Amino acid sequence: MRTRSEVSAGGVVYRRSDEGVEVVLAARRTRRGDLAWGLPKGLVEPDETPEQAAVREVREETGLDADVEVSLGEIRYFYVWEGVRVRKAVHFFLMRATGGDASQHDDEMEEVRWFPLSVALRRATYKGEREVLQRAAARLT
């Protein structure tokens, strides 16, 4: 099977409230049609750094502005699309929300919502992203 590589970047966007730390998850339809809750992310364009792509994708997908604070490392996975095996790496950053409005999210996202960090740790669909959220929790709590 043919193989290609993709590099994406995204963020754990957080804010502090009276109840504690909250983070953003976005729900999207997978290519199979299921609903998946995940971190905002997308492909790094040729002229971008991963940090720049993370800020842009967070803005586009969630409607929120956020500043990159620190790298949370990367996750890797494979998927198969139209007979091509895609090897994907996604760089994630801890990002502090500075403004914007989650109701202004992309149509690609069914829903964008703030969750208490402890809830997001269970709600995120993919194991790799739950591990990224654990690393964020270790820094934030």
Ligand code: ATP
């Ligand atoms: P983007 O441009 O936002 O990086 P995309 O929609 O082109 O995204 P993915 O979000 O990587 O591509 O989705 C491709 C496939 O990989 C889907 O089947 C999806 O369910 C699966 N997938 C997405 N994230 C993960 C993950 N963290 N771990 C395992 N599989 C994942």
